[in-house]
Amino acid sequence: MLIRFTIENFLSFREKQVFSMIPGKGSLKSHHKSTSAKGVSALKAGVIFGANASGKSNLIKAIDFGRKTVLNGTKPEQLISTNFYKLDKKFFNEPTYVEYEIQHKGKNYAYGFILNSKEIIDEWLFEIIKSGETKIFERKNTTEYDLGFLFKKNKTSEEKQFLEFTAKGTPRNQLLITQIRNTNVIDNVSDIQDILNVIDWFQNALTVIYSGTKNISKKFELHKDTNLQQVFKDMLEYFDTGIDGIEFKEVDFEKMDILTEVKEDIKSDLLSEKSEKTSAFLSNPQDDKYYVISKIDNLTVQAKLLKTKHKIVGGGYELFDLKDESDGTRRIMDLIPLIIDFFRGGNVFVVDEIERSLHPNLVRDFFEFILDKCENINSQLIVSSHEATLLTQKLLRKDEIWFAVKNKEGATKLHSLEDYNVRFDKEIMKDYLLGRFKGVPKLGNRNQLSILPINE
Template structure:
């Protein structure tokens, strides 16, 4: 679970901004809150609103950037590739900063780092409770590493290996990346906290964009008849007109996608450190097919998904995915997400949830999760323009967020919790009129030059 996230000097974020999933003062919709872990409870959903180019997608890109920097790292002697805030000359020479407060494996952590294009200047990990914090490790350019926490847990030889791993961490690499890429678990007994953070980024956090094709969500549709039936039931529930699915075996090597993407998929699924056993893959150009990949001991097996449609007079016709509507394909992308949400311990962040979907479907997707989420610690966080979600009948005030840009082009975050609003007030009209900000400010059309 994501407790809180902060970003500074990255893309459209200049000053430090904080996105918080810590519940506010409201007591309604208690099922929207997770079970407490060491005194900390977290909200299970959030909807982020904002005008076009306000920074919604940039917030999601920032969250994913940290994940990729940990899991993929930076090549030796290469710069850390990112964009700092461009509309302030001072920002070009300033460091950038990320911090993730997360809840995972029955513990709460604060992990973050300060960096620029050439080096990681600071990095830290603390275990936190509602009233205290314990340093796991800290790293500074001048002072080096503070690894004293591990001395209490491990033998002298094991601590020497941790110290060696720290000292061998390149300037442009995160310590967590170095830990992930080393064989440290074979030499050190107690580094559970480091592994927990890596596990959250690798196996709990999933970011989905409107054009996402390689879905990271783990979903055992390949050989599980019950899940195939559930997939079909949900396709019917969402009124897609599909009467069933069929899976045909194909060769993974013959799938028509770029070779570098295939290698990335193999590395992700066949990694001994990955808990994922299966994934989805769509054609990057035209969604011609929908591939389900299954991890086997030394290779990936693949099956292509076909949809069934009833033929008048009896029987079925099999359709390729390109024969289905954009909305149906979007629903098929999101159904595995919904199934994984109910497994628990997943965080899904979706940009433009409403793409190709009817407003009623968008509402029902969020309502479906919130209606069934009691006792399940997963999070469904979305960025959207769809105002149908903007209602206290569906969401708590602290689950509704806005991103706006100031006059200098910097993105700023604030929550509906900041406004003094009755719990029964209808919000949608006021939002569209701009009371809570996060809507476009249109110019005067009479000032436009209309060409003949």
């Protein structure tokens, strides 16, 4: 679970902004809160509203930036791929600040880093409880490390030397936990479980889903024991798509018309010993085809092409490619694996523009469905949206509703509905559209548009 995320000097975020999933004082919809771990709970849903270009998607990109920095790292001598705030010269030479407070494996952690395009300046990991915190490790001034806690867990001189050697051998442009993930540290020490828990959260719990379909992308990873055909049939019928099921056609993975680096990335992910999942759902927008890629053994993956089934008048079925289905149906196909993994628990989904190509009633029902059945599930769904019908306290708690607003200088500010004095029975959609909570577009004077004819 994501407890809190903090970002500074990245894309449209100039000053430090905090997106919090910590429950407020309200007692309504208590099943929207996760099971307490060490006295800390997190909300299971978060919806960020705002005008176009307000920074909603930039928040999601910021969350994903940290994930990619941890999992992918940076090659030696390569610049770190960051994106500073560009509308204020004072921030051109300032570093980016990123921090995640997370709940995973029964513990709460604060993990973060400060970086510029050349090096990691600071990095830290703390375990947090309601009454305080314990430092797991801290990195200062790029090369200075405090490993005292890890030395207490790994007491032999050989273990301490190996940990110190690993830290000192970490490149200036690389995170320490990335270095640990990419080397055999675990085979040479007794206990670095807290670091492994954080790595596992980024690799196996956090999934970021963008709205665009211009790039080939792995959408979700699925467990091998899932009966995909039955699940898809049930969900497609539930969402009234007119589809009567799916079938799979086995194809040669190596001959798939997909970029080699994409195929290698999928194989690397699925065959990794650190991955908990065994299958991936892949969309190829170049030909509008969907595939399920499954791990067969430690060296091999199998690809199957997904086709939809439609009843023929007079009996029988016709098989369709996904390109023959509507944009809305394809978007539903994207979300079905999310639903599967959400109810398995332990997953955090961050989705950009959840409403893309979907009817407002379907978006509302999707959230009702997730939140109505989440009482004993510790998963999270965080989305950006323009869909104002979600703005109701019958569906969401006040602390689950957020707004992104850009000021006159183009910097994004975040605030929650919890900041406003709003009764629990107050319908808030109208007030939002009227601008009470900000986050709506400020339109200009149409009579001053240059395209209009000039009246003499």
